[in-house]
Amino acid sequence: MKIIEVKNLTKKVGKKNLLDNISFSLEEGEILGVVGKNGSGKTTLLKTIVGLIHPTTGEIIINGFDLKKDYEKAIKNVGCMIEVPIMYDYLSGKDNLEIYRKMFKGIPKKRVDEIIKLISLEGSEYKKLKIYSLGMKERLGIGVSILNNPKLLILDEPTNGLDPVGIKDLRDFIKSLNGVSVIITSHMLNEIENICDKVMFIDNGKIIDIKEVNHNKKKYKFYVDNIPLTKKILYPYSTNRELEIEVTDEEYLLISKELIKNDIKIFKVSETSSLESDFLSLIGETND
Amino acid sequence: MIRLIKCEILKIFKKISFRVLLLIILISSFLTCYISYKKVDNKYNQYPIIEMADKRNLTDDYNKLATNINKINSKSNIKLNKIIDNGVTLLIFSSIIIIIISSSILGNEINKKSIKELLTKPYKRSKILISKYLVVYIITFLLSLLIFVSYVIFTSILTKINIFNLKDYMIFNKSIISVSYVIKYLIKYVINSIPIYFLSTFTIFLTTFIKNQKAIIPFNSVLFIMSPVILNFFLSIKFKYIIYTFIPYLDFSIFKDIYSIYLLNIEYNVNFNIFLGIIILLTYSLFFIIISIKIFNKKDFY
The missing domain is CATH 3.40.50.300 (P-loop containing nucleotide triphosphate hydrolases)
Structure with a gap:
């Protein structure tokens, strides 16, 4: 659904x-x-x-x-946390959670204690929000967003x-x-x-x-001495006919064995984010 | 909506500044009572007689009212009444406080952007706004009640008169009736606090669309304090329609002097009275609430 x-x-x-x-x-x-x-x-x-x-x-x-x-x-x-969460800084973290808990129907009091534990704010829940760090406020914001399950x-x-x-x-x-x-x-x-x-x-x-x-596959980039032969070996897996591949762990093992078998010196293999290359190719490199 | 109202009240009562404010009101109540008690001396033994008007048309009602008031005054304990009357001035002080609370209940949330968290809860925006109006009305009622009760108690203690058992007189339906002293003055306090409810409505209305929230408190405070001056100015330039705006009714204490009001009505051919004031304030309040809901509903919070 x-x-x-x-x-x-x-x-x-x-x-x-x-x-x-x-x-x-x-x-x-x-x-x-x-x-x-x-x-x-x-x-x-x-x-x-x-x-x-x-x-x-x-x-x-x-x-x-x-x-x-x-x-x-x-x-x-719906639970949400939009931008930096801004709540009532004259109240404590727990008081803020209580205020928002009361706005929902049927949420028991113990839910606030559960949330405090979940967001690792134990020990700080009674402190005023104005002394919270940004990270603590973010945690609290996440806590508020999940109050209502x-x-x-x-x-x-x-x-x-x-x-x-x-x-x-x-x-x-x-x-x-x-x-x-x-x-x-x-x-x-x-x-x-x-x-x-x-x-x-x-x-x-x-x-x-x-x-x-695809959580099963990862992207790798090879740095080798024999580029033409490596390209030939990587060709079935390569995304761009270069030395970059997106493969499962088993496929990676097979490729590594094949490269070693062909006496190809591997200087470095870096794991790259496929999302980053997609981002850069789709959206571009310049920032606003 | 009851849940929203409870949360708003909790937020306000948890503010240390609000609790300090309640303490200040109690202290002010005592000091005002004490000063009034000391100022009222034995020379002031009776109320001044209210003058009768000329025997012209439309003066019969006024003369009846003046006669009844003179009768009541002759039977009343003037010193006690003077002390209690001064307590009504504390309502002026609470008006400024209510303007500040009304401005912050929505204005602060918008400025500080905590309104985002509120607006993403499962409540329509109109409910959120109405709950804020209701909370301010509740706070206004509680503050007025605190002023009244504390003032009556302090007066009772200082004058050593058990005010709660005392009887006095008031005019009801053009006749003089005997009532409990406390009830008579409670009615007076309630009537004099009506403009405060309007001021709070007007303030919240302004915060829904004015970006510079800090300007609202001084603007409304000045409007409130200067309302009699503004009324006199417009009447002096023959703009009598001013009585159909809310400005003349921001402070009901102007209706205390019934003779001056009578003369004003005769001179400008108007019917300036407290009942018209109540209707006008109610009408404008409703209008401002409806408009503010429409504005608030359409607003984008980036």
Whole structure:
């Protein structure tokens, strides 16, 4: 069942299209990564999905409900963290969670303690939000977004300010969500590649491409002494007739054995992100 | 919506500044009561008599009212009444506080962008906005009640009179009736706090579309304080339709002097009175609430 369907979404401000005819859908349990340059429309798209921005045209259907006509029913099963989460800095982390918990029907008090443990804020929950670091605020924002056990989780740059442990925890947490659909934006392409089932490339408010992420294959680049022979051996696997291949672990083993068998000296093999090369080829290298 | 209201009230009550404010109100209440008690001396033994109007058309109602008020005043404890009346001035102080609270309940959230978290919860925007209006009305009611109750208690203590058992007189349906002292003055406080509810509505309305939130507090405060001056100015240039705006009714204490109001009505051929004021404030409040909901619903939060 489709958890979200976005149809012909456009947001026009003056003469500029912030979003231009965006259409996509997400099945239950799928994780969609949204990547693009700064200013490409990722955050605008997410803000439109959660109702912060009104689209000029188009439809957003969440869990079978039209966002415009049935906002409360549509957004009931959505949790989100858009940009840097801003809450009430004169309250503690726990108080903030309590305030938002009370807004939902039927969420028990113990859920707040569960969330605090999940987002690793134990020991800091009674401190005022104004002394929290960016990473702690991001964790709290994630905590607020999952208070209501959402079916659709929308996370805008959730890795901002997180240390490597936090990033790993986030990755593990997202992977542990069974049956929960996630839309996530991030500039950390390797994380996107690791977590997501598909990736949407967006530029100037338009969808450039949507690609499935193949977790079984990895991209490698070879640095060898005998380039022509290596190219010949790699030809069946090569994506660009050069020394780059995208293969499974078993295929990689076979290729390595073949190269060694042919006395080819391997100086270096680097594992590259296929998403990065896709990003650069689809969207380009310049930043806004 | 009840959940939203509870959350808003919790947010306000958890602010240390609000709790300090309640303390300041209590202290102000005591100080005002004490100063009033000391100022009222034995020379002031009776109320001044309200003058009768000329025997012209439309003065019969005024003369009846003036006669009844003179009768009530002759039976009342003037010193006690003067002290209690001064408590009404504390409502002016609370008006400024309510303007500040009204400005921050939505304005601060928009400025600091915490409104984003609120708007992504499963509530229509209209419900969120209405809950903020209701919370400010509840706070206004609680503050007015705090001022009234504390003031009556302090007065009772200082004058050593058990006000809660005292009877007084008031005019109801053109007749004089005997009522509990507390009830009479509670009604007076309630009526005088009506403009505060309007001010809070107007302030929240302004915060839905004015970008410079910091300007709203001084603007509304000045409007509130200057309302009698603005009224007199427009009447002096013969623009009598000013009485159909909300400006003259931002402070009901102008209706205390019924003789001046009578003269004003005769001179400008208008019917400026407190009941018209209540209707006008209610009408404008409804209008501002509806417009603010429309504005808030259409707003994009980038």
